[in-house]
Amino acid sequence: MKKIINNPENVVNEMLDGIVKAHPEYVKRLEGFNVLVRADKHDKKKVALVSGGGSGHEPSHGGFVGEGMLDAAVAGEVFTSPTPDQVFEAIKAVDNGEGVLLIIKNYTGDVMNFQMAGELAEAEGIKVESVIVNDDVAVENSTWTTGRRGIAGTIFVHKIAGAAAEKGMNLSEVKRIAEKVISNVRSMGMSLTPCTVPAAGKPGFELAEDEMEVGLGIHGEPGTHREKIKPASEIVKDLLDKIFNDIDLKENDEVAVMINGLGGTPLMELYIVNNEVEKLMREKGLMIYRTIVGNYMTSLEMAGFSISVLKLDDELKELLDYKADTPAFKKL
Amino acid sequence: MKKIINNPENVVNEMLDGIVKAHPEYVKRLEGFNVLVRADKHDKKKVALVSGGGSGHEPSHGGFVGEGMLDAAVAGEVFTSPTPDQVFEAIKAVDNGEGVLLIIKNYTGDVMNFQMAGELAEAEGIKVESVIVNDDVAVENSTWTTGRRGIAGTIFVHKIAGAAAEKGMNLSEVKRIAEKVISNVRSMGMSLTPCTVPAAGKPGFELAEDEMEVGLGIHGEPGTHREKIKPASEIVKDLLDKIFNDIDLKENDEVAVMINGLGGTPLMELYIVNNEVEKLMREKGLMIYRTIVGNYMTSLEMAGFSISVLKLDDELKELLDYKADTPAFKKL
Numbered sequence: 001m002k003k004i005i006n007n008p009e010n011v012v013n014e015m016l017d018g019i020v021k022a023h024p025e026y027v028k029r030l031e032g033f034n035v036l037v038r039a040d041k042h043d044k045k046k047v048a049l050v051s052g053g054g055s056g057h058e059p060s061h062g063g064f065v066g067e068g069m070l071d072a073a074v075a076g077e078v079f080t081s082p083t084p085d086q087v088f089e090a091i092k093a094v095d096n097g098e099g100v101l102l103i104i105k106n107y108t109g110d111v112m113n114f115q116m117a118g119e120l121a122e123a124e125g126i127k128v129e130s131v132i133v134n135d136d137v138a139v140e141n142s143t144w145t146t147g148r149r150g151i152a153g154t155i156f157v158h159k160i161a162g163a164a165a166e167k168g169m170n171l172s173e174v175k176r177i178a179e180k181v182i183s184n185v186r187s188m189g190m191s192l193t194p195c196t197v198p199a200a201g202k203p204g205f206e207l208a209e210d211e212m213e214v215g216l217g218i219h220g221e222p223g224t225h226r227e228k229i230k231p232a233s234e235i236v237k238d239l240l241d242k243i244f245n246d247i248d249l250k251e252n253d254e255v256a257v258m259i260n261g262l263g264g265t266p267l268m269e270l271y272i273v274n275n276e277v278e279k280l281m282r283e284k285g286l287m288i289y290r291t292i293v294g295n296y297m298t299s300l301e302m303a304g305f306s307i308s309v310l311k312l313d314d315e316l317k318e319l320l321d322y323k324a325d326t327p328a329f330k331k332l
Numbered sequence: 333m334k335k336i337i338n339n340p341e342n343v344v345n346e347m348l349d350g351i352v353k354a355h356p357e358y359v360k361r362l363e364g365f366n367v368l369v370r371a372d373k374h375d376k377k378k379v380a381l382v383s384g385g386g387s388g389h390e391p392s393h394g395g396f397v398g399e400g401m402l403d404a405a406v407a408g409e410v411f412t413s414p415t416p417d418q419v420f421e422a423i424k425a426v427d428n429g430e431g432v433l434l435i436i437k438n439y440t441g442d443v444m445n446f447q448m449a450g451e452l453a454e455a456e457g458i459k460v461e462s463v464i465v466n467d468d469v470a471v472e473n474s475t476w477t478t479g480r481r482g483i484a485g486t487i488f489v490h491k492i493a494g495a496a497a498e499k500g501m502n503l504s505e506v507k508r509i510a511e512k513v514i515s516n517v518r519s520m521g522m523s524l525t526p527c528t529v530p531a532a533g534k535p536g537f538e539l540a541e542d543e544m545e546v547g548l549g550i551h552g553e554p555g556t557h558r559e560k561i562k563p564a565s566e567i568v569k570d571l572l573d574k575i576f577n578d579i580d581l582k583e584n585d586e587v588a589v590m591i592n593g594l595g596g597t598p599l600m601e602l603y604i605v606n607n608e609v610e611k612l613m614r615e616k617g618l619m620i621y622r623t624i625v626g627n628y629m630t631s632l633e634m635a636g637f638s639i640s641v642l643k644l645d646d647e648l649k650e651l652l653d654y655k656a657d658t659p660a661f662k663k664l
Contacts, residue, residue: 018603058599267390271350291354330662
């Protein structure tokens with residue numbers, strides 16, 4: 001295992017400290033917990049957004065804590081759901097009376113633990129709502145999930161629901177917005193290489209030198225199939241076909257696109273992918289309103305990418321363009 | 333070779349198109365050239381900043397074109413200096429009478445070709461100055477360089493000289509600022525894996541499963557030595573010792589720090605590195621004023637990182653914090 005770490009058992013703790021030391025103006029750690037909360041001074045009464053999940057997907061989710069996105073991010077061990085007590089602490093820390101929206105990626109453990117934490121908080125009189133992101137069109141059900149998995153489309157939920165909360169919408173409105181994003185976003189990914197969970201010490205799967213895995217999940221869960229590596233143009237066409245099959249998009253519809261790197265993919269390749277995505281979108285008559293390219297929902301050092309497509313309307317466009325200021329996403 | 337590309341001979345061209353399609357509000361391409369220039373409307377008379385070099389270091393340098401940083405970035409083939417005619421076109425495109433500063437990383441080809449372009453521009457009556465970034469303390473001279481190499485410290489030059497230009501300083505002042513950054517910044521890196529230039533099809537060097545290369549350059553040039561992988565804390569100590577040996581820093585000095593990923597390193601590891609960097613800085617009595625963590629000066633898919641340390645004064649602090657709005661670096 002080639003990693004720049006100290007003790008494999010302590011990576012999450014050291015990483016969280018490293019994040020706080022890098023961005024003290026944005027985030028602080030809840031003492032004794034693997035929870036990052038906003039450090040910037042703001043006394044605004046607003047709906048608070050809490051997300052999180054297993055670690056290893058950085059900058060998700062701690063990198064999105066800040067103005068206009070999340071109020072807290074809860075970090076589990078690598079590829080492992082955070083426990084309910086950690087999520088409960090996050091909820092208590094950020095609620096200011098307007099209620100808390102939990103943004104949960106659809107994995108069995110995350111759903112169970114976040115919802116249990118929500119119930120604990122409600123028992124203490126905190127208003128809690130939750131939404132479950134399930135944007136991955138690759139496969140229904142898997143070892144980790146019932147239904148579709150939640151992957152990089154989650155960032156659009158953070159951004160847009162975060163703007164809604166920042167603008168002062170109430171809890172039911174923020175939840176409505178988050179659910180609209182979820183119903184309008186679809187994603188699919190592929191990888192060239194596996195990744196290694198530090199505590200495991202060896203890759204989660206193996207791929208031959210000329211093979212790629214199509215449709216895999218962000219924990220290395222199996223995808224739809226394996227095949228020989230193809231040119232970027234053909235890979236993109238396969239992924240977009242699958243996405244287009246799952247969401248109703250017609251000519252002149254406006255969309256936002258995210259080309260998300262899985263951690264080990266050079267930006268050069270992500271931009272080459274984007275070049276192909278734009279061509280196919282244009283052929284289909286879709287209008288690209290915004291494009292985001294970079295590492296946003298990663299799988300440690302995995303080489304690969306995902307494409308997310310979000311169907312927009314005027315309300316979503318305005319919220320997508322609203323100011324955000326976080327370590328990993330800034331919109332001026 | 334596992335890469336998400338089409339034709340290995342066409343990666344730079346497709347990448348540049350992909351960048352423009354992703355960020356049309358920031359950059360456009362000079363038709364017929366591998367040059368990205370600012371696309372945002374601005375009629376400000378200001379010194380223009382031009383940088384660039386071989387491709388494969390993304391987001392350097394095209395990702396830094398925008399308000400408060402570069403006015404143009406010239407992209408050579410992968411790990412290959414851009415030709416003088418390309419740089420010359422960039423200079424002509426962005427000069428608005430206040431003159432142009434060329435920010436050149438210290439590689440023989442870059443220095444020669446940028447300076448030749450500068451002379452062509454001066455012959456047409458454009459005021460041109462240049463600075464040469466040589467922040468890498470690892471080795472003096474190499475196959476590619478006379479003197480020290482220019483690596484991630486270059487981003488600090490883009491940011492700070494870019495702010496000086498945006499504030500309306502004249503060419504000699506912007507050059508003075510850039511030279512102050514260069515004399516105050518030192519960097520050093522290490523890698524766990526090599527990278528593969530697409531047109532070459534195989535890795536530039538080999539490393540055993542338990543080995544790392546210390547002090548290597550961003551084109552995979554040899555470093556100071558190879559050794560067995562060590563814990564992050566020891567790696568960081570070795571790199572910082574070398575940096576501290578090369579720059580005069582005393583207790584209570586303020587510094588900016590960049591933990592730069594080389595392309596294939598998970599953000600988790602960069603933050604663990606940052607955690608160690610902060611500890612050693614604190615032990616030495618240094619005050620960390622700003623920290624930047626992420627992929628800024630990469631080597632394709634290489635796994636590894638570099639540390640850059642910039643000694644600050646009041647003038648540099650103000651310019652470092654000045655507004656910047658580019659695809660890869662935003663400061664609100």
